[in-house]
Amino acid sequence: MKVLLVKDVKSLGKAGEIKEVKDGYGKNFLVAKGFAKVATDEVIRAWEEEQKRKAQEEAEEIARLNALKERLEGMKLVITKKLGANGSLFGAITNHDLADALKAEGIDIDKKQIHLDGAVKATGLYEADVKLGHGIHATLKFEVVGE
Template identity: 35%
Template sequence: MKLILNADVPNLGAPGDIVEVKDGYGRNYLLPRNLAVVATRGAEKQVEQIRRAQKTREIRDLGHAQQVDNQLKELNVTVSAKAGDNGRLFGSITPTNVVDAVRAAGGPTLDKRSVDVPGQIKTIGKHSVQVRLHPDVTTDLPIAVVTN
């Protein structure tokens, strides 16, 4: 199935890219979430407009991403969770927990899809998560996991 991406899809492409994907992936994931449209002749003509708009946003977003990166480096992010006596959490820390903790620490609002939690954080202590702010700007955010 040939599709034109409307949004950045990890491991697939950026907005305006024409990609070939399996039918099920396109029909069941990309199209219902408005991440892509079917590539028709009319839609292919709009690809250049999408790319131009993306390029103007990207230049503006690069400076903003660097500002957000500087803000994140100054934060002390603490995530509280329930844990047992041995320091093992009842559950794990998710990207949503990290985004909420950053906001509570006075940081900027992040998109939970931009936060990569390595494996699963299931213990109390200091950990590091990766935040993708821009294709050129990725930062490691140290977090402290404490008990409630």
């Protein structure tokens, strides 16, 4: 019997492959456990359409992330923080502060996606790496000013 693998099966093959297996193994294990479907023309056609749809969605997501990268790299964020008596900041600027400042600009990025090299404890110009997904990284430039 021919089956279309829906998930990777260690000893058989990867998802999307069509394999010839014994009837009992195909019906009682692969299909019953949800690892495969019986390879009819309709199942194969539906699988191909699903893969095309997923590829289209991924391409749209990558285009959206590249546009967001251009927007992030083109902006200069200004973060205002209280200064102490000696001119240093009260506390440090963290990725949470950057995420909040971006949210105020209308860009919703999780603080876990923002990476700072070391603590920001003084006024000046800094850069942060923003991981957007699909291997796309943006460099966010921001300025820390005292109030």
